[in-house]
Amino acid sequence: MDVVFLCPSFPSEMPEFVRGLATVGARVWGVGSEPAGQLPAMSRHHLTGYLQVRNLFDGESTFGAVRDWLGTQHVEPDRVECLAEYFVLTAAFLRERFGCPGLTVEETVPFRDKVAMKRKLDAAGIRTPRHARAGSVAEIRLAAERLGFPLIVKPVAGAGSAHTFRVESAADLDHAIAGTVGVAEVSVEEFIDGEEFTFDTLTLDGKIVYHNIAWYRPRPLVARTHEWISPQVIALRDVDQPLLAGGTAMGNAVISALGFQRGFTHMEWYRKADGEVVFGEIGGRPPGARQVDQMNYACDFDSFVEWARIVCWGRFEAETPRLYNVATVFKRAEGAGRIRAVHGLERLRHDFGRHIVWENLLPVGAPRRDWLQTLISDGFIVLRHPDLAATVHMADRVGSELRLLAS
Numbered sequence: 001m002d003v004v005f006l007c008p009s010f011p012s013e014m015p016e017f018v019r020g021l022a023t024v025g026a027r028v029w030g031v032g033s034e035p036a037g038q039l040p041a042m043s044r045h046h047l048t049g050y051l052q053v054r055n056l057f058d059g060e061s062t063f064g065a066v067r068d069w070l071g072t073q074h075v076e077p078d079r080v081e082c083l084a085e086y087f088v089l090t091a092a093f094l095r096e097r098f099g100c101p102g103l104t105v106e107e108t109v110p111f112r113d114k115v116a117m118k119r120k121l122d123a124a125g126i127r128t129p130r131h132a133r134a135g136s137v138a139e140i141r142l143a144a145e146r147l148g149f150p151l152i153v154k155p156v157a158g159a160g161s162a163h164t165f166r167v168e169s170a171a172d173l174d175h176a177i178a179g180t181v182g183v184a185e186v187s188v189e190e191f192i193d194g195e196e197f198t199f200d201t202l203t204l205d206g207k208i209v210y211h212n213i214a215w216y217r218p219r220p221l222v223a224r225t226h227e228w229i230s231p232q233v234i235a236l237r238d239v240d241q242p243l244l245a246g247g248t249a250m251g252n253a254v255i256s257a258l259g260f261q262r263g264f265t266h267m268e269w270y271r272k273a274d275g276e277v278v279f280g281e282i283g284g285r286p287p288g289a290r291q292v293d294q295m296n297y298a299c300d301f302d303s304f305v306e307w308a309r310i311v312c313w314g315r316f317e318a319e320t321p322r323l324y325n326v327a328t329v330f331k332r333a334e335g336a337g338r339i340r341a342v343h344g345l346e347r348l349r350h351d352f353g354r355h356i357v358w359e360n361l362l363p364v365g366a367p368r369r370d371w372l373q374t375l376i377s378d379g380f381i382v383l384r385h386p387d388l389a390a391t392v393h394m395a396d397r398v399g400s401e402l403r404l405l406a407s
């Protein structure tokens, strides 16, 4: 089993997936834009070979380079995999050219283009926000007039809530138009007020074999708007509660509508106060911000390896007892510059003990990250508990009591 794996260095969970592939017996051929010397140690350890290419966005030149490289090794790839959002189309292009199974370019587009996605889902009768694609200022204004406030204006192929605007007035609309200059195409949408959840799946031949539902506190756009917030993502233990049933049904319908076959997907959906559920988006890849690790902590399994087994061998053998709710609390330091002090951690460790399962904060002395450019902020704490109220209580205490000071 020879697997071409695009982008083995980032996001930061990619080395774990390389490990997963090697663990189930695949030879893993890494392809990325960084020099080999900059690969994370785990990727370097588990890769059979690595090729640096000039431009991973360019399918044609990447295909040529990979074909020539593997040719010298007498290797014909069995799979082409990519779990990094920006390069899933390149992977699809290589897959077609090499004749490997998996999503084609045409089948991948609805996972990347939010308007194409909604069109497919609308045709399948799935409730999405009312929407219009706009390629100019005039089209944005026309769409806004037709749909009415409140609205969302966002790139058709965005990520991490970048260039995404909530619009409630003509002044907001001007602001959104100014903020999306340079974005080729935007989606103008009905604003859906409600709670926001994920629906993440491991899928095998079109059948969901494992799913995870996480609760965003607060919604991602709100978290990206206020720096002082410590955003939380909580993987829920009780995914079968009636409150979530609409989201689960919708997630299943989306997998069927898009014909997704094997691997990870990451969906987002909204639940309105009146109970109506509305679809947000789907990625043909796992969620970021170490949410895959949350699944592992929730069920005590290794989803990196189980993903690889599905993709390579078409088997899913894991037991996934849902033992815990798992909260990740992302921390943003106060002040600019370098981390100078961490306050409150000792107390939280004392009070929560073994419920804290992962501390991944920037160390004192490290420069702060740009909070708008990273989903993991200046680091995070992961904690877990069988009881949801206890989990939320601990997460809120981490949010308010743990302080990173920078100067």
Ligand SMILES: Nc1ncnc2c1ncn2[C@@H]1O[C@H](COP(=O)(O)OP(=O)(O)O)[C@@H](O)[C@H]1O
Binding pocket: 129, 152, 154, 157, 158, 159, 160, 161, 162, 164, 189, 190, 191, 192, 193, 196, 219, 220, 221, 222, 268, 280, 281
């Ligand atoms: N139609 C909508 N109604 C309400 N909120 C929205 C809507 N579209 C996007 N948002 C908010 O913006 C965030 C980012 O939008 P999303 O479509 O998930 O793009 P991405 O995560 O790729 O940047 C969402 O998580 C949600 O909080």
Ligand SMILES: [Mg+2]
Binding pocket: 160, 161, 220, 268, 281
């Ligand atoms: Mg999103």
